[in-house]
Amino acid sequence: MSQSKKAGILHDHNHDGIDRRGFLKCMAWAGTGALCVVQGGVLKSYSLSRANEWNAAKMAGELSFAQISDSHMGFNKAANPDVAATLKAAVDKINALSVPPEFLLHTGDISHLARPEEFDTVDQILQGAVAKDVFFVPGEHDVIGDEGKQYRDRYGKGTQGEGWYSFEKKGVHFIGLVNVVNLKAGGLGNLGGEQLEWLEADVKQLKASTPIVVFAHIPLWSVYPEWGWGTDDSAQALSYLKKFGSVSVLNGHIHQIMQKVEGNVTFHTAASTAFPQPQPGKADSPGPMKVPAEQLRSVLGITDVNFVRGQHALAIVDSQLG
Amino acid sequence: MRGKFARIVLASVAVALLAMFAAVGDVGGAAVQEKAATNAEVKIDNFSFGPTALTVPVGTTVTWTNRDDIPHTVVSTDGVFKSKALDTDDKFSFVFSKPGTYPYFCSIHPKMTGQVIVQ
Numbered sequence: 001m002s003q004s005k006k007a008g009i010l011h012d013h014n015h016d017g018i019d020r021r022g023f024l025k026c027m028a029w030a031g032t033g034a035l036c037v038v039q040g041g042v043l044k045s046y047s048l049s050r051a052n053e054w055n056a057a058k059m060a061g062e063l064s065f066a067q068i069s070d071s072h073m074g075f076n077k078a079a080n081p082d083v084a085a086t087l088k089a090a091v092d093k094i095n096a097l098s099v100p101p102e103f104l105l106h107t108g109d110i111s112h113l114a115r116p117e118e119f120d121t122v123d124q125i126l127q128g129a130v131a132k133d134v135f136f137v138p139g140e141h142d143v144i145g146d147e148g149k150q151y152r153d154r155y156g157k158g159t160q161g162e163g164w165y166s167f168e169k170k171g172v173h174f175i176g177l178v179n180v181v182n183l184k185a186g187g188l189g190n191l192g193g194e195q196l197e198w199l200e201a202d203v204k205q206l207k208a209s210t211p212i213v214v215f216a217h218i219p220l221w222s223v224y225p226e227w228g229w230g231t232d233d234s235a236q237a238l239s240y241l242k243k244f245g246s247v248s249v250l251n252g253h254i255h256q257i258m259q260k261v262e263g264n265v266t267f268h269t270a271a272s273t274a275f276p277q278p279q280p281g282k283a284d285s286p287g288p289m290k291v292p293a294e295q296l297r298s299v300l301g302i303t304d305v306n307f308v309r310g311q312h313a314l315a316i317v318d319s320q321l322g
Numbered sequence: 323m324r325g326k327f328a329r330i331v332l333a334s335v336a337v338a339l340l341a342m343f344a345a346v347g348d349v350g351g352a353a354v355q356e357k358a359a360t361n362a363e364v365k366i367d368n369f370s371f372g373p374t375a376l377t378v379p380v381g382t383t384v385t386w387t388n389r390d391d392i393p394h395t396v397v398s399t400d401g402v403f404k405s406k407a408l409d410t411d412d413k414f415s416f417v418f419s420k421p422g423t424y425p426y427f428c429s430i431h432p433k434m435t436g437q438v439i440v441q
Binding site: 112186187 | 368369391399406410432
């Protein structure tokens with residue numbers, strides 16, 4: 001079964017010249033984060049690993065922010081014995097940008113085991129960021145043992161329910177969703193009825209021209225359900241966003257960069273600042289991918305820049321095709 | 323040559339002895355089986371529980387060991403037992419004192435499911 005899925009992953013649907021090899025190159029571990037620029041209401045995402053090749057003038061927009069993800073503070077296995085150093089490297093790269101982002105988004109798995117000292121270390125490193133505001137959503141590792149109580153005590157002030165919230169920045173409406181609590185046996189990520197109701201009400205009064213950015217830890221699109229890379233009730237959530245002309249969905253969890261365009265919605269997943277995970281179905285499990293120590297930093301420069309332009313999907317992962 | 327012959331003879335004797343012990347074991351079958359079954363193990367490898375379905379007699383202590391580089395949990399679907407986060411090589415044990423089927427999963431990676439059948 002996974003064999004046919006594998007074959008179905010890569011298709012040059014848009015005839016944009018992104019073949020299998022190009023796609024695989026896109027998916028190499030970036031290990032850092034992404035700069036997101038909202039230009040004319042449309043979000044574009046640039047991998048920080050290619051920051052030295054950017055054309056800053058072309059990238060100017062009305063709003064820019066950086067996304068980091070999956071710092072897994074506390075992880076110390078072979079795939080990366082020093083996750084604090086690589087998170088700090090990501091922050092340094094963000095600080096070095098010629099146009100500094102206005103704030104940071106962390107799309108979850110801040111910690112590895114939800115231990116207080118792990119959160120403390122991340123907070124300390126992020127204090128070194130020039131951008132002072134950091135917006136979080138929890139990953140499944142951040143809610144281990146207490147369904148997210150500690151996470152909400154630390155990061156959830158002013159949020160609703162399990163920690164979901166929305167805010168405005170320069171006319172862009174940001175929505176942080178929680179899809180890692182109350183997970184059901186055999187299931188995927190889960191938003192739940194209460195959060196879905198809140199979301200419907202949250203966007204109801206907004207004009208259709210308002211750019212929307214949704215961020216959550218587990219992908220809100222079906223990347224690879226066999227490995228739990230999807231959210232059971234994400235279709236319901238996305239149905240509330242149909243009227244909007246520009247919707248961008250930012251996720252983490254899968255420790256690799258992927259993008260997909262579906263109608264008015266662009267989906268992005270960010271690399272981890274801690275360790276890479278294998279491509280969907282390319283290993284026995286989604287466990288950490290071990291890269292030789294001397295290569296761990298050097299792979300930071302491999303990833304291709306992923307631009308999202310109009311209707312072109314640069315990289316398509318569609319497990320329905322299998 | 324003589325050495326080789328001797329080894330063959332020895333091997334034959336060993337096989338015969340083993341067969342005898344096996345037969346003796348059969349005679350005392352119930353007692354031996356019960357003793358051996360008081361402990362059972364489930365290994366967590368590559369985001370899966372092995373064996374996925376484990377059948378044990380009443381009173382068995384089942385111990386789960388996480389051998390992945392990623393933490394997992396062992397959580398009964400019906401709220402009967404619940405481990406803390408098991409980091410690499412951490413263990414969790416539970417004594418099954420009543421017969422029944424106990425489905426469980428990893429609350430961090432809910433695609434991981436298993437069951438213990440207690441008879």
